[in-house]
Amino acid sequence: MTKNNFQFLDVGRVDPKKLEAKERVKGFGEIYGSFDADSSAEQADRCLECGNPYCEWKCPVHNYIPNWLKLVSEGNLAQAAELSHQTNTLPEICGRVCPQDRLCEGACTLNDGFGAVTIGSVEKYIADTALAEGWRPDLSHVVPTGKRVxxxxxxxxxxxxxxxLVRNGVxxxxxxxxxxxxxxxxxGIPEFKLEKEVVKRRREVLEGMGVEFVLNTDIGxxxxxxQLLDEYDAVFLGMGTYTYMKGGFPGEDMQGVHEALPYLVANNKHLLDLPTEGYISLEGKNVVVLGGGDTAMDCNRTAIRQGANSVTCAYRRDEENMPGSRREVNNAREEGVQFLWNRQPIEIVGENNQVTGVKVVTTALGEPDERGRRRPEPVPGSEEIIPADAVVIAFGFRPSPAPWFAEFGVNIDEGGRVVAPAEAQPAYQTSNPKIFAGGDMVRGSDLVVTAVWEGRQAAEGILDYLEV
Ligand code: FAD
Ligand code: SF4
Known part of the structure; x- marks a missing residue:
């Protein structure tokens, strides 16, 4: 049957159901539901099958989006799962946490008044359902090379x-x-965006493919x-970025002031029943979160779920110029977070070394910076104090290069990022030919999907290096 290319005129974009805010703040579970076979087929069928699919190019792993949408619309789940795994290691996870409005869905031709195809939710449906039904990547054709990385x-x-690597016999x-x-x-990422059972299932899938994990082991x-250099044919570094960025204003070391990542990590470990030192509950507190990125949104929404009395998020630019995903800001707002835009913190104030508030100054936006975002400029005489008995600082992360990199000839740039260029021959090779690197430690804090892409590309580089 010929496809009706104007199907999108009759069928609008529909997202999977989201829990009501008053229900979702009662716990840490994921807030979005899932498509079923019919709804995913109906939504997938809205795809125009553009000759030059912009969505595919905007997706950092270049998923074959129109092709797997077509397979879903035809009810061919197993083939869709096979195809989506050819380009993405974590499709069910990217379907949940990618900022689709800035990536694939932002580039969809229908994102022009008709409503983009729900690409992320269909991607999540494909992997979740296929894996639940027992589908697994088929590696029966893979010939072992004898190489180990x-x-x-x-x-x-x-x-x-x-x-x-494992798909290529290494x-x-x-x-x-x-x-x-x-x-x-x-x-890092809280359960309400990504339940940890999803990651555990992916572990089981990867182990089934032949990937071995050695956990609770700090290299160095x-x-x-x-020892790794001696025992293996090559080494890949994917160690992330973990240096907390300070605000550089007085009062940051006061009691009641917390760093974002340790706060989120301890909360996740607490929910996973893992031993944790430094678990912080903000129950009953008036919390101020400083920052406007996704980490700040995660802190806001974690504090709400812990039973904070109030949560206020202060950011130095306006809503339009904030780095975080619009979807997450909306979710935070629905859950009761108050936003104070154009407020730059200049001091944490307190009594007896205990925080009582944050002194901020109002900002006006000036000329765009090198990344195109307008610079905040303080308005003289506009200081005010936001009362708080807990403050979470979420200004992002800088690289945390290991002290042993220099000893092994792994060069870093002036910002601390490991130098491993995409265009190197082989790709993502560091200054030590046997060592490759990718993800946040190479590009700086970014996204799950860009880290997946770099890891996959670095593996291609390793295969070239090993000549297999
Ligand atoms: P990581 O995920 O940091 O993994 C690095 C791993 O290396 C860690 O497990 C670490 O334990 C291990 N490691 C480091 N050193 C050693 C060592 N010496 N020995 C052994 N192991 C070591 N991205 C999105 O796309 N969507 C989101 O919604 C989103 N939300 C986020 C929320 C928060 C709070 C944070 C902090 C980040 C978020 N991100 C999000 C960003 C995303 O999580 C990262 O970009 C991505 O995880 C980077 O992947 P990576 O593999 O480079 O590093
Ligand atoms: Fe979109 Fe992310 Fe999936 Fe790519 S990986 S199709 S950007 S949700």
Whole structure:
């Protein structure tokens, strides 16, 4: 039957159901529901099958989006799962956490008044349903090469690298200092965006493919790096960025002032029943979160779920110029977070070393900076104090290069990022030919999907290096 290309005129964009805000703040579970076979087929059928699919180019892993949408609309789930796994190691996770409005869906031709195709939700449906029904990647044709590669870091970059290696007959052994795989997927991103059972299932899938995990093992402490260099044919570094950015204003060390990532990590470990030091509950507190990115939104919404009395998020630019995803700001607002735009913190104030508020100054937006975002400029005489008995600082992360990099000839740039260019020959090779790197530690804090892409591309580089 010929496809009706004007189907989108009759069938509008429909997202999976979202829990009401008053229900979702009662717990940490995911807030979005899932499509079923009929709704995913109906939504997938809205795709125009553009000759030059912009969505595919805007997706950092260049998923074959129109092709798997077509397979879903025809009810061919297994083939859709096979195809989506050819380009993405973590499709069910990217379907949940990618900022689709800035990526694939933002580039959809229908995102022009008709409503973009719900690409992320269909991608999540494909992998979730196929895996639940027992579908697994077929590696029966893979011929072992006898080569072995050590991967440091079981985050998206490390997992992306291991996936491509194992599909090409190279044995990956993935080391991580944490007790579970996933990196920030498990320990940073809160459950309401990504339930940890989803990451655990992906671990089982990867193990089934032949990826080996060695957890609770800190390379450089528990095992010397030299040992990995001696025992393996190549090493991939996917160690993330973990240096907390300070505000540089007085009062940051006062009691009641918390860093975003340790706060979120401890909360995730607490929910996973893992041993944790430093768990912080903000129950009953008047909380001020400083920052406007996704980490700030995660802190806002975690504090709400912990039973904070009030949560106010202060950001130095306006809503239009904030870095976080619009979807997450809306979710935070629905859940009761108050936003104060154009407020720059200049001091944390307190009594007896205990925080009582944040002094902010109002800003006006000036000329765009090098990234195109308008610079905030303080308005003289506009200081005010926002009362608070807890403050969470979420200004982002800088790279945290290991002290042993220099000893092994791994160069870093002036910002601390490992130098491993995409255009190197082989791709993502560091200044030590046997060592490759990718993800946040190379590009700086970014996204799950860009880390997956770099891990996968670095694996291609390793295959070239190993000549297999
Ligand atoms: P990581 O995920 O950081 O993984 C690095 C791993 O290396 C860790 O498991 C670490 O334990 C391990 N490691 C480091 N050093 C060693 C060592 N010496 N020995 C052994 N193991 C080591 N992105 C999105 O796309 N969508 C979102 O909604 C989103 N939300 C986020 C929310 C928060 C709070 C944060 C902090 C980030 C968020 N991100 C989001 C960004 C995303 O999580 C990261 O860009 C991505 O996880 C980077 O992947 P990676 O593999 O490079 O590093
Ligand atoms: Fe969109 Fe992310 Fe999936 Fe690519 S990986 S299709 S950007 S949701």
């Amino acid at each position: 050590a991967v440091i870091g079981a985050g998206p970059a490390g997992l992306g690298c291991a996936d491509v 044995k990956p052994v993935v080391y991580d200092r944490y007790p579970e795989i996933g990196g920030l997927l498990t320990f 402490k528990d095992i010397p790096f030299q």
